[in-house]
Amino acid sequence: MSVEDLQSDGDDAAALRTARERLESARAAVEDHGEERLQAVATAYREATDLLERYEERATGTGDFAAFVEFQEQFVELVDGLDDDLPARNAFEEANDILDQRRLSESDFDRARDALDPAADLVSLLDDREAAVERYEAAKRDARRRLQELDERIETLERLQRLGEADLDAPVERLREPIEAYNEAVEESWTTFKGEASAREVFRVVDASEAYPLAAFRPPPSALREYVESKPAGEEPIPTLLEYADYSDSKRSHYVDDPTALRTRVATHRTYLERLDAEPLIVSWPPPEAGTLRHRAAELVSVVARFAPDSVVSRARTLRTLPDRVDYGRLRETALARDELMADERDRLERGAVEEELTAARDERERLQAALEDIG
Known part of the structure; x- marks a missing residue:
């Protein structure tokens, strides 16, 4: 592995910090609206979209009139049951207004879904936080795995360096x-x-x-x-x-x-x-x-x-x-040294390439260890 390879792999510390920052940002966005309030929006949004999905085919056009009535009643009941201060409550009311007609078409259902977009955006804050947690945990695993790889690489390079210092003319x-x-x-x-x-x-x-x-x-x-x-x-x-x-x-x-x-x-x-x-x-x-x-x-x-x-x-x-x-x-x-050092390894030792790789590996390990310690 060359110095360039080590440097190209040295993004783990930056990736870890970036993942941590995105997680903190996602958590802050949820906290700004309140966990319970967003969960309530998510529940209402799932119920609303489920109704739209289940009744669209039966309640449009000249379809099942009983299903049409049942659908409108259930949607009205859903909206009326929402807290007055629920975030994006207006979106649910707008969707209800769109659906409050004597006859519904597929385009009406599409418009109702579009009207619910503000609620979907709020629900996505919970999804974004979950995804940020997963990315952060993955970044930590990658960082720890990379740290182990670096430890092994450093040990190998140090041993190679030590063998390079051996007296090849000693009377073995x-x-x-x-x-x-x-x-x-x-x-x-x-x-x-x-x-x-x-x-x-x-x-x-x-x-x-x-x-x-x-x-x-x-x-x-x-x-x-x-x-x-x-x-x-x-x-x-x-x-x-x-x-x-x-x-x-x-x-x-x-x-x-x-x-x-x-x-x-x-x-x-x-x-x-x-x-x-x-x-x-x-x-x-x-x-x-x-x-x-x-x-x-x-x-x-x-x-x-x-x-x-x-x-x-x-x-x-x-x-x-x-x-x-x-x-x-x-x-x-x-x-x-006589048994293990190959010609290319001796060449790398003579050119100082091993020392460069060792320095790069140690530096990367130090940065990665510091990043892991920063996140606790």
């Missing part, structure tokens, strides 16, 4: 090498463990990992867990179970005591078993913040120790102390 291999060494070792160990240990043993490690949220595997489906725990086939490695699942029932019966159970419990959950890899134990690159790495590595040690050799556990312990042995924050910023 001091972070990469121990992390990659651990990742490769734990992945190899898990692959070996999953391929050689019984499915029951693997599931016990998976279950134990639930106590360590930063190093937890996805738990197995309950039906699959129950099968592995209760059936002799659970002593077989996972690759063997998957191989059995591909056999026909007759062939499978030579290897397991309940071939149907293996098909319904294992074959239907093949995707889970195949995807049960070391991903929950892998440390990302670029690496997480120092505190996160310390806490996660401590949990990794606890989980990895349940299936991997001491050498792999030692590598996990190395990660736990890594932030204390190197200039972790600076090297991590370099890793992030």
